[in-house]
Amino acid sequence: MTCEAHQSTLSSRLGDLAPLATPSPPSFELIERNIRRVLDRYDAPEKPPERDAERLFAEMQRRIRESDWHKVPMSFVTRIASLIYAGAHRFRDDLAEIRRFLCAEIRATTRHGFLNPMMRIYLESYETGKAHTVELAEALRHSHSKIGARWQPLLENVPELLDAQKAPSALAAIMERMPDPWHGLRALGLHQPHAPGLMDAAHLEFLKTIGPKLTTLNEIERLLGWLKPDERALRQVGAGAAIEVLLGHWRTRNPSAEIQSLLVDRLTQLYSHPRVNPHPAWSEVDPALVQVFLRWLMGADIRFLFRVLTEVERGHMWADREKFWWTLHEQGRIDEVWIAFNDEGHRAALSKLPADIRQSGRRFGRQVGDRDKSLLVMRIRNKVVIEGTFNFRVHFFRADQPLTPELYRPRYDVADIRNLSNLDAIAHQGDWQSRVLMALSR
16 A cells, blocks of 8 residues: 555544544532532631630730740631720720731731631721721731632722721622622622621611612612521611611601511511510611501501401401401501400411511410400500400500500400400490590590
8 A cells, every 4th residue: 555545544534533522511510509508607607705815815915025936826816816806805905016916917928827817807897997997907908919819809899898998888889789789799709798897887888878769669678688688697787777778768658558568577577576576676766767667567467357357257247347446547546556366366367477477576466265256455545445356345444554454465365354444345336436436535
């Protein structure tokens, strides 16, 4: 075979070979998901109370003065740093030497095992314009390029992050552009968007930017999603301010029924009833706005009571009672409302609430003394008025009497209520509505 023939045969064989299939790139989704789970669990480790803080500070000061770092692990230094910048110690003049040393080390070191924890400490101890924040920010800016990969995406996405004055407003401006701020910040590299310090300040700035927009369902849902994202922990710090901006538009006007229902359901779900096991956030809210919310809650409770009664008491019509009490509510004559269902009503009422609301706190009580009696307990000016189902009369009590049934109890017994001395007890016969109005006016 000639050389040309051999080459021709080889060329034809090579030409007939099937092209190599490029393998599809591997999926990193599982790896990335596991990384996120690890970060969620361990990125902000629990900090047990430190009982030997003063001993540790003295030991650190001795080592600084003597330049004695023999066999000192990095964990010792970062433990001291977490303590020194904690709220109880960050302003102490007698510890300034340690803070100066830590800032000098930030500038000098290249070790990620030190710089990364110091970055976290800066974020968690952040207070706008305070000396310790300014010092940490300046030192970390000096070592910006040496901070580990863990923080670099966040530093790139938020250039003002190491600005002791502008960082909160810069983060808030970014959050304002995000459809879902909590998950959006995580995507930027901030794994704990509800962490203390800088994020507490950014939260308050975010409320300022989103506040004027909180007249639409989408914007209200966006803020509620920031307060309680998915199954994550509820935001605690700044919660009172968040409730205020959510309610602030409705001081003198009413929202749509849809918005009112959303706010009643979600705020009681997140921060409980303002009068029943209230979350501390309610104490931070303007009392006038709390009253606005309670008025909405009263209306929702009255409607809820008669909706449940219509379902479980099919042989009875409640239209005249519902209309009467609803009219008084709309006239602003009812100050507070509480419901106590009988057993069947209680089961039906619970079934109508989402699981998380059922578990978050009481929305109504129980009446345990008579299986066919449910109660509507009201405060109307200086009287406590108790309406009951079937043949239970409308009972009137002075609100300031020691034995008068209180609102918001978990349990009531109609037998106890009947046995109490009362101002009046009006049966639902004839023009009972007029007699009730007269009793209220006395």
